[in-house]
Amino acid sequence: MKLFSVSxxxxxxxxxxxxxxxxQSFSATPDPxxxxxxxxxxxxxxxxxxxxxxxxxxxxxxxxQWVGEGNSVNxxxxxxxxxxxxxxxxxxxxxxxxxxxxxxxxxxxxxxxVAMRLKxxxxxxxxxxxxxxxxxxxxxxxxxxVYLALLNCYTVAKSVAKSEAVMQKARDSxxxxxxxxxxxxxxxxxxLGHVEKVEDVLNEMESKNIPCDQFTHSVCLSTCAxxxxxxxxxxxxxxxxxxxxxxxxxxxxxxxxxxxxxxxLVDKALPILDKLEGLLITSNESSVIxxxxxxxxxxxxxxxxxxxIWDVCKQKGKMGNKVYSSMLRSLLKFGDVEGMEKxxxxxxxxxxxxxxxxxxxLIDAYCRDGNLEEAEAFIAREISKGGNPTVATxxxxxxxxxxxxxxxxxxxxxxxxISVIPCKFISQKNSLTTCLEYLESGNCMExxxxxxxxxxxxxxxxxxxxxxxx
Numbered sequence: 293m294k295l296f297s298v299s300x301x302x303x304x305x306x307x308x309x310x311x312x313x314x315x316q317s318f319s320a321t322p323d324p325x326x327x328x329x330x331x332x333x334x335x336x337x338x339x340x341x342x343x344x345x346x347x348x349x350x351x352x353x354x355x356x357q358w359v360g361e362g363n364s365v366n367x368x369x370x371x372x373x374x375x376x377x378x379x380x381x382x383x384x385x386x387x388x389x390x391x392x393x394x395x396x397x398x399x400x401x402x403x404x405x406v407a408m409r410l411k412x413x414x415x416x417x418x419x420x421x422x423x424x425x426x427x428x429x430x431x432x433x434x435x436x437x438v439y440l441a442l443l444n445c446y447t448v449a450k451s452v453a454k455s456e457a458v459m460q461k462a463r464d465s466x467x468x469x470x471x472x473x474x475x476x477x478x479x480x481x482x483x484l485g486h487v488e489k490v491e492d493v494l495n496e497m498e499s500k501n502i503p504c505d506q507f508t509h510s511v512c513l514s515t516c517a518x519x520x521x522x523x524x525x526x527x528x529x530x531x532x533x534x535x536x537x538x539x540x541x542x543x544x545x546x547x548x549x550x551x552x553x554x555x556x557l558v559d560k561a562l563p564i565l566d567k568l569e570g571l572l573i574t575s576n577e578s579s580v581i582x583x584x585x586x587x588x589x590x591x592x593x594x595x596x597x598x599x600x601i602w603d604v605c606k607q608k609g610k611m612g613n614k615v616y617s618s619m620l621r622s623l624l625k626f627g628d629v630e631g632m633e634k635x636x637x638x639x640x641x642x643x644x645x646x647x648x649x650x651x652x653x654l655i656d657a658y659c660r661d662g663n664l665e666e667a668e669a670f671i672a673r674e675i676s677k678g679g680n681p682t683v684a685t686x687x688x689x690x691x692x693x694x695x696x697x698x699x700x701x702x703x704x705x706x707x708x709x710i711s712v713i714p715c716k717f718i719s720q721k722n723s724l725t726t727c728l729e730y731l732e733s734g735n736c737m738e739x740x741x742x743x744x745x746x747x748x749x750x751x752x753x754x755x756x757x758x759x760x761x762x
Contacts, residue, residue: 337363338373341385351388367399374408383412403435410441419449436467443473447480455480471497475507482515490515504531506541513544517551522560525551529564542571542581549588558592565589569601583618590622598622613639613647620653629657648674652684659692667692683709687724694731703731 340354359365370393377386390409394401406429413421422445429438439462446455459477462468474497481489494512497504509532516524529548532540545568552561565588572578582605589597602619605611616639623632632654639650651674658667667689671681686709693702706728713724 337365337369338376341373341377341389344385345382347382347384351385352392355389355392365393365398367393370399371404371408378408378412381415383415387412387416401433403433403437406433407435407437407441410438410445414445414448419445419451419454436462436465439465439467440473440476443476447476450480450484452480452484469502471502471505471508474502475505475511478508478511478515482511482518485518487515487519487521504535506539506544509540510544510547513547513551517547517554520555522552522555522557526560540567542568542575542577542584545571546584546588553588553591558594561588561592562594565592565597572604579612579615582615586615586618586622590625595626595628611642613650617650617653620650624653624657627657627660629654629661629663632657646677646679648679648682648685651679652682652688655685656688659688659695662692662696664689664692664696664698681708681712683713685709686712699731703728706731 337358340358341351344351344354355365370389374386374389377383377389387409390405390412393399394405409425410422413425422442426434426438426442439458443455443458443462446458455477459468459473462473468474474493478490478493481487481493490512494504494508497508509528512528513525516522516528525548532544545564549561549564549568552558552564565585568581568588569585572581575581582601585601586598589601598619605615605619616635619635620632623635636651636654651670655667655670658664658670671685671689675681686705690702690705690709693699693705706724710724710728
């Protein structure tokens, strides 16, 4: 199997993990050591593991040392640590901890272990690794949770035939009694644009009296929005509102509002935004909801509502950089430079932690309006205060120069942008380098401007990076 050969591009740590998987004995007899199911593990075990973020570092010596010091290990706590590692995308470490837990009969392998390993193996080795591992799992361990994990792998990989096969086995075995099975299938078909199949799965749920949950609603709303099916969205919204016992998640309201706005149905989006606003009081993610309300009201063209929500923010008194940035971004859509200046002055007066991504929105506004002298002076002033311009800062300026046909200045701004691009964002760096070559050669001016604009709105830049942090 070439994927796991010694000559494969996988590093030695990954290859070692795979060899461990191949040798897994699935022993059901635990070794009578210090591994207890009753005592709770000290938080210091995770505190030893969590700082070791380098994927090339092995977790086994840390765990061995822990046990060697006379500490007990509780399986539920180990599973919690594995989940934490997976949440931070440390899949190699999660797999190592799982294998260490069950190797040499320390703790017998259970279906939950197999299910969690499948998720990590999929991230590390893809479907080939998943299927190879599953062949070695005894039948008595292939519980519903294992097939659900397998279905998740297939749907994420957009493998329709294999997803359908697993789903059919789940039906035949009586496993598919919860919404999650159907949600995975609907999400798969939705991503592939199979609108009718999404509806078929929803009808199957209804015929089997399987209740919809928030994920069901979200997938159906997304499908309807992508197909510009306003009638279908109305139907799903009505189902959501008729459920007296279910609580609609704020993300579901956001999907509904975005769908209506995409179709230009502002009147239908506004009642949804009212309900979203109502969650500000009860949700522990109110700052995220505020940011989304700013954006959605701006997309709806409702400046008065935007100002009203801002007043609500100020009354609460807790506004971080993300909230200010979102308001600035929303005002930018209205071209309200004066309003942006007032918001920025307010942010600056609060003495918040300085983040150049906040003033970038105002710099963008100046450059769009052709007010380059103001933009230059603004950047110089912030640098004198100790600020560090980002890639977006210089891209905004480069775009402004290009509109004024100041090619030489645009080239210099782009050089500064390229110099501050983090190494991991090589695609953005390549785009700007190509753009620079166009400008310096005097050819393809339109293509150069297109490249500048495309990089300005990528995830490493100010406009999008705040959304990624939510």
